[in-house]
Amino acid sequence: MNGIATAPIQLDIPNPARRVFSRPRRVLVLLTGIIILSLADLVITMVHLKSTGMAEANPIARFVIGFSQSPLSLICFKALSVMICVVLLFKVRRTLQGEIAAWCAMLILSAMSVMWFHYARQYESTIDLQVAQTELGSNLWVHLD
Numbered sequence: 001m002n003g004i005a006t007a008p009i010q011l012d013i014p015n016p017a018r019r020v021f022s023r024p025r026r027v028l029v030l031l032t033g034i035i036i037l038s039l040a041d042l043v044i045t046m047v048h049l050k051s052t053g054m055a056e057a058n059p060i061a062r063f064v065i066g067f068s069q070s071p072l073s074l075i076c077f078k079a080l081s082v083m084i085c086v087v088l089l090f091k092v093r094r095t096l097q098g099e100i101a102a103w104c105a106m107l108i109l110s111a112m113s114v115m116w117f118h119y120a121r122q123y124e125s126t127i128d129l130q131v132a133q134t135e136l137g138s139n140l141w142v143h144l145d
């Protein structure tokens with residue numbers, strides 16, 4: 001047209017979908033899930049420890065339980081470990097690595113929830129629990145009075 005170059009008009013209209021599904025928001029949703037699943041894990045752990053006992057796979061938690069024999073010590077240990085994880089992931093929530101780490105933590109806790117389900121079904125009877133306790137020995141089996 002008349003030798004005049006025209007550039008397309010660019011409107012900088014914010015995309016609300018981009019803001020809703022942004023990486024920091026996805027990580028915040030994952031952190032909420034991590035906290036909820038961690039609380040569920042703590043409740044289930046406490047129920048098993050105070051009733052029949054259980055095989056604790058985490059050596060640090062097993063040490064805390066065996067050393068203190070205090071539910072409060074275990075609660076503090078688990079709360080501190082989850083708090084450290086959540087704070088660190090919150091600080092890196094805008095990075096790809098932070099989002100990947102949050103997804104990994106969520107997947108691990110989801111797998112633990114499935115493991116709890118199978119654990120509870122495996123030891124439905126008192127006899128099953130006694131056999132498991134005998135087979136595992138006292139070094140893995142923990143109980144709180």
